Amino acid sequence: MEPYVLEWLNLLGRWFHLIAGVAWIGSSFYFVWLDAHLHAPRDREEGTRLDLAGEVWSVHGGGFYRAQKFRVAPPELPEPLHWFKWEAYSTWMSGMFMLVLIYWLGAGVYLVDPAVAALAPGTAVAIAAAFLVGGWLVYDALCRSRLGDNEPVLAAILFVLCSLAAWGLCQLFSGRGAFIHFGAMLGTIMAANVFFVIIPGQKALVRAKQEGRAPDPIHGLRGKQRSVHNTYFTLPVLFTMISNHYAVLTQHRFAWLALVGIALAGATIRLYLVLRHRGQSKPLLLAVGIASLAGTFVLAMPRPAPTQAGAAVPTFAEVRAVVEQRCAGCHAAQPTYPGFASPPKNVVLDSADAIVRQAQTIHQQTVVTKAMPIGNLTQITEAERAVIDGWYRAGAKP
Ligand code: HEC
Numbered sequence: 393m394e395p396y397v398l399e400w401l402n403l404l405g406r407w408f409h410l411i412a413g414v415a416w417i418g419s420s421f422y423f424v425w426l427d428a429h430l431h432a433p434r435d436r437e438e439g440t441r442l443d444l445a446g447e448v449w450s451v452h453g454g455g456f457y458r459a460q461k462f463r464v465a466p467p468e469l470p471e472p473l474h475w476f477k478w479e480a481y482s483t484w485m486s487g488m489f490m491l492v493l494i495y496w497l498g499a500g501v502y503l504v505d506p507a508v509a510a511l512a513p514g515t516a517v518a519i520a521a522a523f524l525v526g527g528w529l530v531y532d533a534l535c536r537s538r539l540g541d542n543e544p545v546l547a548a549i550l551f552v553l554c555s556l557a558a559w560g561l562c563q564l565f566s567g568r569g570a571f572i573h574f575g576a577m578l579g580t581i582m583a584a585n586v587f588f589v590i591i592p593g594q595k596a597l598v599r600a601k602q603e604g605r606a607p608d609p610i611h612g613l614r615g616k617q618r619s620v621h622n623t624y625f626t627l628p629v630l631f632t633m634i635s636n637h638y639a640v641l642t643q644h645r646f647a648w649l650a651l652v653g654i655a656l657a658g659a660t661i662r663l664y665l666v667l668r669h670r671g672q673s674k675p676l677l678l679a680v681g682i683a684s685l686a687g688t689f690v691l692a693m694p695r696p697a698p699t700q701a702g703a704a705v706p707t708f709a710e711v712r713a714v715v716e717q718r719c720a721g722c723h724a725a726q727p728t729y730p731g732f733a734s735p736p737k738n739v740v741l742d743s744a745d746a747i748v749r750q751a752q753t754i755h756q757q758t759v760v761t762k763a764m765p766i767g768n769l770t771q772i773t774e775a776e777r778a779v780i781d782g783w784y785r786a787g788a789k790p
Pocket residue numbers: 501636637715718719720721722723729736737739753754757758764765766769770772
């Protein structure tokens with residue numbers, strides 16, 4: 393497809409995905425907050441008559457609101473009844489659209505890194521798709537099994553399986569491809585929880601109500617379990633959505649461990665906040681989250697390459713030759729590398745002046761994080777990276 397059209401699909405898809413995701417996570421955070429702040433109804437008599445679990449008064453945008461939660465269902469089904477599901481479905485669909493557009497159609501650039509695993513793009517995409525489906529099947533089977541009744545055991549198993557997934561993805565895909573597929577796997581589980589468990593459970597409650605039967609409480613319990621899991625997945629998923637900006641982590645030798653560290657921090661910090669809403673203070677959880685972040689910070693800290701004493705400082709001509717050969721195919725006003733309509737991120741490296749001016753980001757991307765050349769498509773060598781490093785350390789002179 394015309395790269396310019398692809399760029400617009402990317403823009404519109406990303407914008408929509410962001411909006412849908414804000415709506416989904418926003419409403420999900422709101423309902424978690426609401427549930428945690430319910431108190432006994434002020435009007436005792438009304439509370440008993442309606443069989444209320446509790447209520448919350450709030451003020452927002454110049455108006456007072458009173459939300460009431462029923463123990464199971466109200467005596468009469470109200471019309472209209474609002475369902476919260478399109479936030480989840482549209483977030484997932486737009487997320488898949490972006491994943492396919494960038495990482496699957498562009499698998500050769502974004503998903504495959506020959507230095508990690510020399511997969512054919514088609515094979516990589518097949519593995520990625522199997523991963524998303526497999527993640528859901530394994531998770532769903534675990535929740536439905538007897539292990540699913542014991543939340544702490546289930547949480548421990550899920551943590552180990554997610555760590556294995558992070559490790560496996562990092563053995564197969566480029567760093568950024570691995571991180572985004574980890575997030576897509578969790579996001580798929582979250583949306584599937586809504587589609588296959590939470591909404592069907594709510595429908596069963598409504599049906600029982602309409603037929604005058606007592607609703608089976610299993611639907612409520614199962615839906616609650618899944619929506620609690622969704623809450624703990626939100627922060628890790630949000631991190632993976634922005635992770636491609638942080639090549640210090642995605643390109644690290646222990647990228648999978650960094651991913652596990654941040655995911656653990658996100659889940660424990662979210663758990664801490666949810667419990668705090670309920671008036672329970674568990675500082676240990678917060679400490680685990682912060683320690684996990686601190687551990688990741690230390691793990692990913694760049695180690696300065698040993699400088700070779702007495703080695704000659706590379707000349708600018710050498711640096712320029714490397715950049716011309718390994719970077720300028722993409723980073724030129726008119727890229728020659730197939731599939732690029734414009735220089736990525738508007739980074740242009742086609743003149744001596746441009747190279748000197750951007751010495752710091754060139755060094756950062758090529759030596760510190762090794763994010764560039766992307767997927768090492770132009771096969772830069774370690775010796776060439778060392779040329780850029782030596783030149784930069786000696787003051788990046790023209
Ligand atoms: C095959 C094409 C290709 C080659 C070759 C390539 N890059 Fe890039 N570069 C990209 C893409 C794509 C991005 C945008 C990545 C993203 O979306 O995060 C990028 C982004 C960048 C950025 C901006 C990073 C940021 O996050 O702001 C810099 C700086 C950069 N490249 C430098 C280089 C250097 C230096 C080389 C050569 C050593 C190089 N690139 C080789 C495709 C390429």
